Amino acid sequence: MEGVDHLAHERNKSEFDVDAMKIVWAGSPHAFVVSDRISKLVASDPGFRKDNRSTLSRKELFKNTLRKAAYAWKTIIDLHLSEEEAAKLRFYVDEPAFTDVHWGMFIPAIKGQGTEEQQQKWLPLAYKMQIIGCYAQTELGHGSNVQGLETTATFDPQTDEFIIHSPTLTSSKWWPGGLGKVATHAIAYALLIVGGREQGVHGFIVQLRSLEDHSPLPGMTVGDIGMKFGNGAYNAMDNGVLRFDHVRIPRNQMLMRVSQVTCEGKYKQSDVPRQLVYGAMLYVRQTIVADASCALSRAVCIATRYSAVRRQFGSQNGGPETQVIDYKTQQSRLFPLLASAYAFRFVGEWLKWLYADVTQRLQANDFSTLPEAHACTAGLKSLTTTATADGIEECRKLCGGHGYLCSSGLPELFAVYVPACTYEGENTVLLLQVARFLMKTVSQLGSSKKPVGTIAYMTRVEHLMQCRCGVQRGFAELSADLVEAAVAHCQLLVVSKFIEKLQQEIPGKGVKQQLEVLCNIYALFLLHKHQGDFLSTGCITPKHAALANDELRSLYSQVRPNAIALVDAFNYTDHYLGSILGCYDGNVYPKLYEAAWKDPLNESVVPDGYHQYIRPLLKQEIRTARL
Ligand SMILES: CCCCC/C=C\C/C=C\C/C=C\C/C=C\CCCC(=O)SCCNC(=O)CCNC(=O)[C@H](O)C(C)(C)COP(=O)(O)OP(=O)(O)OC[C@H]1O[C@@H](n2cnc3c(N)ncnc32)[C@H](O)[C@@H]1OP(=O)(O)O
């Protein structure tokens, strides 16, 4: 039944203006138009095909990724796409690649930590992709502990150069995306040594490979670190290993916005805080939060559409069975994830604003909000990526057995997404940073320094005023509890930003009402999940808890007729979703059936290996077989 919309009856049930919701989701009418146009452009171009990814060998997959990246770049040039449109194009191409780190980390690091002069020299080359960059921070022995990095950058005043060196095996750079096979340059982080004194970790622009024949420059040992979790998936990325053997680079290739080394060998610090060396991480964590809503909404879209297609039990008088989306248990697992996708969208929007604000302040030498920005980006990165990774896996289970097929799109989505819990700051390590920030705030509550912004509420929490412990004392011992407190603080942020969103004018019939329902689901689901904490701290009574649960059930019933329209509002093409279970027309079974026959195993009826292994077994000739 090609061309028939099997979900039409669901779409007819919806009680709000889906087109208006699409604009809310996109962020603005302009963002919607750009996103809609570019996603369709990618979807309709066979050059961006991705349905065969899971059957390719690593080498084929990688080469195909290179081809796609080059093709994407050609498309960007040919169509004169703006920076915004080009970023959307890369997003909808939907394949992890060296370009992610080139645009997402290498360029932002130079922008944030390079001097004007350095930016003028390097950025035009990077923007035109005449050089390709990666971000080489993590080492085999040290990732989270950035101050523990072992790579050294020793200043040689005789030649006005730095000598970059990997003194041990554990100091080998290990993990950087794009480093393995593609990048020509790296921002390498190393311990600066000037005049025999260690001056902490700094970033350096280091050329890795020849721009003529791509061979590694003298003193560099560089390669790929090997296969990662999941077939296909993140293996399109060449995460790499790199060792430096006394590699010399000119002095002006140290990123010198935060601190400088003069030709006489003097180390000077600007009045900007040292933490700006970590600026690129602040930026990327913020983009990761925005990306979490994309990944979660994608999984939720698949699970919601399939839950409306899938029927199990409950047939009466020979009629159809019940759609699994009508089971309360399915709703209680699915709808909080739908609400989370929207919640993360709005907190991501807010974080983008916060980041723009802190960047503007930093440019005007106002560093007062940097600790708060660090706590918010770190905490929300941790919260949203953990919830999204768990949510994708839950969506897979919500799709039953078919969710385990690669053609559902969910295994690959999970495999690509799950490292987000680790990269750019391991999630627990980041929560400890938030906890430290909260404890610091608590310890200052009695002083004249009043908490503002996202921590202003602390003055209203009475028992916190009685806390007078030092920040460090007992921190390690209580760190597991403090991490929970950090999560609670971040959840408060998510809920309050959702509520603030609802206080704005939101046009479109019924749009605001739907968002109110989702906001209430998000908040009440949290209350339900952490009922024990709320009850044991006396924040709610058992009666409140019971009322909240009743309300939650009723909210699920309100979402039910709108569920399909709420995921349609993400405006994802079938190409981007990459899922038979989530296809727009809901025509799942014929597509699954057809796809199965395309598997390489089905290329022959009798499998390769029959004569060697199956037949000798069946004929009891195993002893004489040549295995
Ligand atoms: C295909 C999928 C793509 C999906 C992504 C989508 C979009 C993203 C776009 C582009 C990205 C591209 C691709 C994405 C894929 C992969 C990329 C992965 C790249 C990486 O994976 S790249 C390595 C990242 N590797 C880390 O992430 C290490 C984590 N480890 C740390 O980050 C620190 O090391 C820390 C904080 C744990 C320990 O620090 P510490 O406290 O023990 O000691 P330290 O001396 O370091 O800090 C002293 C004072 O600095 C403050 N402070 C710290 N950090 C700050 C910051 N960022 N800003 C402002 N202030 C900061 C503190 O709050 C303190 O402040 P105070 O003294 O006031 O309390």
Ligand SMILES: Cc1cc2nc3c(=O)[nH]c(=O)nc-3n(C[C@H](O)[C@H](O)[C@H](O)COP(=O)(O)OP(=O)(O)OC[C@H]3O[C@@H](n4cnc5c(N)ncnc54)[C@H](O)[C@@H]3O)c2cc1C
């Ligand atoms: C797919 C992928 C892409 C990556 N891309 C890049 C890249 O482009 N560039 C780059 O430089 N790096 C990259 N990385 C590396 C990444 O940033 C690090 O893996 C990450 O920062 C975590 O550090 P780690 O591996 O040292 O973990 P570890 O710190 O060793 O974590 C191991 C465990 O120890 C715990 N732990 C660590 N410290 C503490 C503490 N103080 N208190 C309590 N518990 C603690 C953690 O919670 C975790 O459970 C990438 C990693 C992955 C997986």
